[in-house]
Each structure stands twice: as structure tokens, then as C-alpha cells.
Amino acid sequence: MPRVLIVDDDEPIRRMVALAFELEGFEVEMAADGMDGIVKAELFAPDVMILDIMMPRMDGLTTLAHLRQQPATARLPVLLLSAKADSTDIAIGLRAGASDYVTKPFETDDLITRAGEAINRPASARTTPARPPPPHQPVIPREPRPARTPGPADGLAEQLRRPQARPSRGDEWRGAVGALVAFVVLALGVAGIVAFHGRVRTLLELVTGVLGVVIVVGGALAVTRDRAHRDL
Numbered sequence: 001m002p003r004v005l006i007v008d009d010d011e012p013i014r015r016m017v018a019l020a021f022e023l024e025g026f027e028v029e030m031a032a033d034g035m036d037g038i039v040k041a042e043l044f045a046p047d048v049m050i051l052d053i054m055m056p057r058m059d060g061l062t063t064l065a066h067l068r069q070q071p072a073t074a075r076l077p078v079l080l081l082s083a084k085a086d087s088t089d090i091a092i093g094l095r096a097g098a099s100d101y102v103t104k105p106f107e108t109d110d111l112i113t114r115a116g117e118a119i120n121r122p123a124s125a126r127t128t129p130a131r132p133p134p135p136h137q138p139v140i141p142r143e144p145r146p147a148r149t150p151g152p153a154d155g156l157a158e159q160l161r162r163p164q165a166r167p168s169r170g171d172e173w174r175g176a177v178g179a180l181v182a183f184v185v186l187a188l189g190v191a192g193i194v195a196f197h198g199r200v201r202t203l204l205e206l207v208t209g210v211l212g213v214v215i216v217v218g219g220a221l222a223v224t225r226d227r228a229h230r231d232l
Contacts, residue, residue, distance in 0.1 A: 007037035020108035034058030077118035
């Protein structure tokens with residue numbers, strides 16, 4: 001005759017489950033909490049245990065951990081019984097070493113069927129072992145990056161970052177005169193093409209006069225700038 005130990009703090013549920021197993025020919029023992037269940041598991045030596053999770057003094061998961069640490073009960077089939085039906089709670093219970101997880105409310109016929117299946121399993125398959133920890137992954141240090149060789153772009157960037165020297169007044173004057181001279185030369189070229197004969201002399205006189213005016217105006221501007229700079 002197979003033996004079953006029913007551990008549940010709810011007395012009506014405990015007696016209802018006990019009666020159902022007795023009608024199926026099981027020898028039944030009961031306990032009201034986890035601590036009492038550990039003691040009776042050693043004395044009664046059940047073939048299967050029905051273990052509630054939410055109990056005073058010692059809950060079902062703690063009780064299951066104690067059972068798995070004892071050689072006499074390490075392979076004892078344990079069916080966890082709980083109203084916690086979340087998939088996370090079920091996974092926690094199975095990882096803790098439960099043979100099966102039954103949620104409340106439940107059918108006593110289904111509970112007895114699962115208990116019989118757990119008893120008939122090989123001893124090595126009666127518990128769900130916890131997942132092994134992942135293998136240690138060595139930390140590979142990163143190699144330092146090689147020093148970067150300066151290229152032509154670096155020299156250009158350095159030149160762009162440097163403050164540019166402000167041109168002097170003499171450079172500004174020479175630039176203005178050069179631009180005017182270029183304009184005059186261009187005008188002479190056009191004039192020479194249009195009227196090569198007769199008007200060249202007149203254009204030369206006009207250019208000479210323009211250059212005289214430019215020189216006078218440029219000198220006056222230079223003197224004005226120098227005075228303004230000294231006043232500042």
C-alpha cells in the first residue's frame with residue numbers, strides 16, 4: 001500500500017485530500033505546517049508528499065529545501081500545492097526541486113493521478129534539478145590602440161586653428177592699388193581692341209590721371225587712419 005504525507009495548514013483541504021487518497025487505497029499521514037512535515041517525513045517514510053506553499057512557521061519552499069538536503073528524503077516525490085498560479089511561481093517551485101506543481105483550485109482525481117505518476121518515475125527523475133550556473137567567462141583585456149601617425153590633414157587643421165595675422169595698412173594699400181592697376185590694364189586691353197588707332201594716347205592720359213587721383217586719395221586715407229589710431 002503506497003503512503004502519502006499531506007502537509008497543509010488549511011484543515012478542510014487537508015482532510016478532503018486525505019479522504020480522496022484513502023479511497024484510492026493510500027495510507028495517509030497529515031501535518032499542519034512545514035516543520036511538522038519534516039519530522040513526519042522521517043518517521044512515516046512516505047512514498048509521495050503533497051506540500052502546500054503558504055503555511056505558518058515554515059513555508060513549503062523552505063520545507064522542500066530541507067527535504068532535499070537530507071539523504072532519506074532527497075529523492076522523495078513532492079507535489080507542491082498552491083493558489084499561486086503565476087508562471088514565475090511555478091518555475092521557482094520546479095527549480096527548487098519539486099516533482100510537480102498543482103494550482104488551487106484543483107480536482108482530487110487529477111492530484112491523485114499526478115501523485116501516482118511521480119511515484120512511478122525512476123528515482124533519478126523524481127526531482128527537477130536546479131539549472132547549473134553559466135560557465136565563467138574570462139575577461140579579455142582590450143589591447144591599447146596604436147598611436148596615430150599625423151597626416152597632411154592634421155597640418156592643415158593646425159593651420160586653421162592658429163589665429164590669422166591681421167594685414168597691415170601698407171598691405172591693404174598695396175592690394176587696393178594692385179586691383180586698380182589690373183582694372184586699368186583690362187580697360188586698356190579692351191580699348192586697344194575697339195580703337196587701336198587714335199585713342200590710345202587719350203586713354204593713356206586718362207589712366208595717368210586716375211592713378212594720380214588714386215595715389216592722392218590713398219595717402220589721405222592712410223593719414224586719416226594713423227590719426228584715428230593715435231587718438232584711440
